[in-house]
Amino acid sequence: MHSLRLVAGKCAGAEALAARVLLADGTAGFGFTLNMDAGMARDMAAWDALGRSRAVPLHSLLGGSHRKRIKIENDGNPCISPDWTALRKGILDNKYDLLRIDPFAWGSVEQVSTIAAAATAFDLGVALLAPNAHPWEVQYCAALAATIRGDDARIIVRSAFSPEVLVSEKPGAGIDWALEPAFLKIQWQS
Amino acid sequence: MSIPLTLVHAGSMYVIQKAERTVVELTLENGITGLGDTWGTPEVFAMAGAFGKAWIGKDALDRFALRTTTLGKSNYDNKYGRNGRAAYAGLDLAAWDAVARSLKLSLAELIGARRRESIDVVSTLPAAILSKAVSRDELTKHLDDLSNTPKVVDFALQQVHKFGFRSFKLKSAAYSPEWDWKLLNELKEAMPHARIRFDPNANYGPATATALCKRLDPLGLEFFEDPTGELEGLARLKAAVKTPVATNMWVVKDEQLAPAIRRQAVDVVLGDLFMWGGIDALRRMAKASHAFGLKPALHSVYETGIATVANLHLASALPEVEYPNDASLHFMSADVLKEVQEVKNGAMTLPAGHGLGVTLDRAQFERLALERTVVAP
Numbered sequence: 292m293h294s295l296r297l298v299a300g301k302c303a304g305a306e307a308l309a310a311r312v313l314l315a316d317g318t319a320g321f322g323f324t325l326n327m328d329a330g331m332a333r334d335m336a337a338w339d340a341l342g343r344s345r346a347v348p349l350h351s352l353l354g355g356s357h358r359k360r361i362k363i364e365n366d367g368n369p370c371i372s373p374d375w376t377a378l379r380k381g382i383l384d385n386k387y388d389l390l391r392i393d394p395f396a397w398g399s400v401e402q403v404s405t406i407a408a409a410a411t412a413f414d415l416g417v418a419l420l421a422p423n424a425h426p427w428e429v430q431y432c433a434a435l436a437a438t439i440r441g442d443d444a445r446i447i448v449r450s451a452f453s454p455e456v457l458v459s460e461k462p463g464a465g466i467d468w469a470l471e472p473a474f475l476k477i478q479w480q481s
Numbered sequence: 482m483s484i485p486l487t488l489v490h491a492g493s494m495y496v497i498q499k500a501e502r503t504v505v506e507l508t509l510e511n512g513i514t515g516l517g518d519t520w521g522t523p524e525v526f527a528m529a530g531a532f533g534k535a536w537i538g539k540d541a542l543d544r545f546a547l548r549t550t551t552l553g554k555s556n557y558d559n560k561y562g563r564n565g566r567a568a569y570a571g572l573d574l575a576a577w578d579a580v581a582r583s584l585k586l587s588l589a590e591l592i593g594a595r596r597r598e599s600i601d602v603v604s605t606l607p608a609a610i611l612s613k614a615v616s617r618d619e620l621t622k623h624l625d626d627l628s629n630t631p632k633v634v635d636f637a638l639q640q641v642h643k644f645g646f647r648s649f650k651l652k653s654a655a656y657s658p659e660w661d662w663k664l665l666n667e668l669k670e671a672m673p674h675a676r677i678r679f680d681p682n683a684n685y686g687p688a689t690a691t692a693l694c695k696r697l698d699p700l701g702l703e704f705f706e707d708p709t710g711e712l713e714g715l716a717r718l719k720a721a722v723k724t725p726v727a728t729n730m731w732v733v734k735d736e737q738l739a740p741a742i743r744r745q746a747v748d749v750v751l752g753d754l755f756m757w758g759g760i761d762a763l764r765r766m767a768k769a770s771h772a773f774g775l776k777p778a779l780h781s782v783y784e785t786g787i788a789t790v791a792n793l794h795l796a797s798a799l800p801e802v803e804y805p806n807d808a809s810l811h812f813m814s815a816d817v818l819k820e821v822q823e824v825k826n827g828a829m830t831l832p833a834g835h836g837l838g839v840t841l842d843r844a845q846f847e848r849l850a851l852e853r854t855v856v857a858p
Contacts, residue, residue, distance in 0.1 A: 345584040347542060352591070354761050355543035379773060383743065401593075408768035412738040438545075 292329055295473040301450060302425045307471075311479050312336040318344035319479070320463060325423050326395050334399040335431065335464055342463040349434040349464045353404065356437040357444070360455045363421075363429065366391070366447035370420050373397045378406070382413050389443055393420040394435055395428065407439045416443020424448040427466050433458050434465045482521065482849040485814040486783065488636075489611040491620060492652035493684035498614045500783035503529050503568075504817055504846065507575035509541055515579025516841060518787035519571030519755050520564070528561060528568035530854035537858050541576045544761055548573070552758065556734050563733070566758030573759035574791055582836035588791065589831065592760060592798035599828045600796045602808035603648040603678065604640045605782075606633055606668075608660075624657045630664040634671050640811075641672065645826035648676040648805040650706065655684030658693040669700050676703040676805070683710030683730055691718045698722045703804070704749050707731070716746040727751050729780040738766065742773045749804065751780035754791060763795065771801035778804035786810055786818040789829070790837050797831055817846050 297305045302325065310322045310332035320340025322332040342349050350356040370391045371378050381387055390410050394403045403419070410417045417439045421428035432446045437458040446456065459465025468474050483501050490497045501521030508514045519525055532551050539547055551569050552559040559565055581591040589595040609623050610632035623629055633651070640646045651668065653661050661679070668677055679702055685693065690709035697705070704725040708718055711731050719726040727749035732741045733756040741747055750770045757763045767777040779792045779802060789810045796802045810816065811824050819842045820832060832838030 345586075347584070351542040355540075355545035355547075357545050375772065405768040405772055408765040409772050411735045411765055412742075412769040414736065414739070440545075 292332065293477045293479075295471065295477065297325075297425065297471055298473070299427075299470050300423075300425050302423050305423065308332050309474055309477060310336040312340045314340050314344050316344055321466065321468060322464070323427055323466070323474075324395055325425060325428070328395065328398055331395055331398045334401075338400055339464040339466070346462045348458075348460050348462060350437040350458065353400070353438040356458055357440060358437060359458055361433045361436045361444070361446050361458060362455050363446045363448060363452050364418075365449070365451055366418070367449065370396070373402075378409075382409065382415070387415055389416040389418050391418045391420060391447060393422050394432060395422060400435070403435050404438075411440050416441050416445075418443070418445045418447045420447050422449070424450050424452055426470050429456050430459060430466050431464055482817070482846075483851055484785070484816075484849055486812050487814050488607060488812050489614055490605070490652070490783070490812075491607040491609045491611055491654060492680070493608070493655035493682045496611065496614045496617075496620060500813060502785050503571055504785065504787065504841075505529060505533070505571045505575040506841065507533070507536075507541075507572060507579055509579050509583060511583060513579050513582050515575040515577065515582065516787045516837060516839065517571040517573070517575030517578065518785045518791070519574075520567045522564070524564045525568045525571070526852065526854070528565055529571050530856055532568055532572055533854075533856040536572065537856065541580050544573065544576065544759075547576065548759065548761070556736060563756060567755040570755045570757070570759040573761075574754070574788070577760055578836040585835050587831070587835060588794040588837050589798040592764060592794060595797055595831070596800060597797045598831050600793045600831070601648060601805035601828045602646075602824055603650050603676075603805045604637075604644065604646040605807070605809050605812065606637050606640075606649050606651045608652045608654040609633065610636050620654055621656050624654055624660045627660060627663055630660060630667055633664055634667045637668060637675075638671060641675075644811060644824040645828075646824070647674070647827040648678075648703070650678045650680055650807065653679060653681035653684075655681035658685070658689060661693060662696055665697055665700060665702070678703045678706050678727070679708070680706035681708055683707040685709050687714035687717060690714070691721050694718055694722045694724065698724050706751065712737075712741055712744055712746040716744045719746060719748070725749055725776075727778070729753050729756065732766075733757055735762065735765065738769055742770075742775065747775065749776045749778055751778045751807070753780040754788060754795070756780075760791075760795065764799065767799045767801045776803060777801050779806045781807040781809065783809045783813065785813070786816040786820075786822045786839060787837065789822055790818075790832060790839055793829055793831050794837065815845060815849060816842070817849065818842055
């Protein structure tokens with residue numbers, strides 16, 4: 292796990308955590324977070340490592356891709372806090388048509404998959420928030436949003452952004468690590 | 482294929498002595514083959530062949546696209562009904578197996594994780610012990626004689642002795658509440674620590690079922706499985722008893738889960754790989770039902786070793802599954818796998834290796850096969 296200073300987009304100067312997971316076969320996978328949740332970064336890195344070691348994109352490990360492009364909307368509505376009790380109550384009280392969630396706050400692919408399953412059962416859409424609109428966040432949200440059923444699946448940001456993003460077909464989580472020079476300079480310890 | 486059973490299965494839906502299955506072999510362009518298994522009715526067999534033809538050239542990693550191509554975007558679009566979901570599930574299982582082998586992962590790992598190596602399993606108990614398949618009239622005559630109930634208890638004790646079973650599912654003919662009440666009391670007396678689930682397949686009316694289940698409540702059964710139907714009847718019954726209520730019949734599609742949750746109709750969703758239409762749907766059910774406080778479990782009935790092992794992988798991969806798996810392979814007189822899948826101490830072990838971790842016994846396959854369809858480019 293390393294800390295690095297970002298330069299891309301509107302996040303210039305912000306701190307991110309970067310994680311590396313090494314598989315037994317030597318494959319390295321990487322993850323990040325801007326909310327200082329090391330567990331989130333580690334979860335992403337583990338999925339990235341598995342995808343890279345098997346030469347498949349993340350969505351292929353999760354069942355496939357419902358779409359090749361993900362729409363991005365500038366949406367100021369609040370997200371559902373990472374609290375299952377509140378989420379359950381909100382769903383049962385018909386509070387939502389669209390489950391706006393921050394996957395970085397919920398903390399794992401497993402949590403997002405479970406929310407997506409609940410959304411399917413209750414006929415709800417799912418929107419994934421890229422909270423800082425950093426390109427890495429958008430790319431990771433795209434990899435997850437590709438696997439979510441329903442035409443409402445989308446990425447939401449809090450500022451102007453391009454209207455859509457392509458789902459990466461590269462092995463792993465589909466993050467372009469070269470966007471942040473500091474990441475490339477990290478000297479990972481074996 | 483048709484596989485004779487070593488018992489006469491008697492329940493409220495049928496009395497049978499054989500299981501008919503469709504076995505699927507699916508080969509990827511890299512030469513790796515996966516195995517699937519599903520219902521063996523002529524309709525499902527024909528659909529599996531037709532669906533397979535449409536899969537040629539498709540990406541086995543993109544299961545969402547395969548499902549949409551085969552069954553449509555929604556259950557409304559699925560013009561093939563539950564037979565279509567079952568046929569799809571057979572192909573889907575073979576695709577998962579082939580993909581997992583290609584990626585050098587066990588099926589459980591590809592589903593999510595390989596968390597457990599040993600899975601407790603449940604032995605079916607027929608509603609009555611019969612020497613041959615009989616008509617419904619003959620069955621009901623047998624059930625009118627309540628002195629026949631100890632034969633089922635003896636049969637259960639044989640399963641304990643042979644396989645170490647600790648969990649049982651008593652099928653009910655849904656003909657005589659007196660028979661069921663007496664038999665379940667005798668089973669509990671003979672095996673006080675056994676987990677026993679009771680399954681009339683929704684063939685008791687709501688009033689009869691509720692009255693019977695209220696009488697059975699003090700026995701502390703594991704759950705009442707489809708004591709009646711549909712969701713409304715189950716909900717009223719559930720409100721009247723303390724024993725958990727399960728279904729494998731009334732919640733078999735995504736859109737049935739929310740009404741079941743809102744109506745508080747069941748405690749346990751017994752997901753069947755073939756009724757739900759494949760692993761992704763079953764996994765969604767497990768995640769969503771658990772998130773709303775229900776307990777997912779795995780249902781099956783007279784499947785080959787292929788589907789039995791698939792359910793072991795599912796139970797291992799899904800932490801939400803805590804109940805023992807239904808399993809009836811020990812009542813099949815033959816299997817199609819080289820590796821014998823045994824029940825020991827009431828549990829089965831996940832095979833090692835990639836994918837399902839099993840291989841087809843070609844000689845057995847040829848011996849049991851009734852009909853074959855080869856679909857090739």
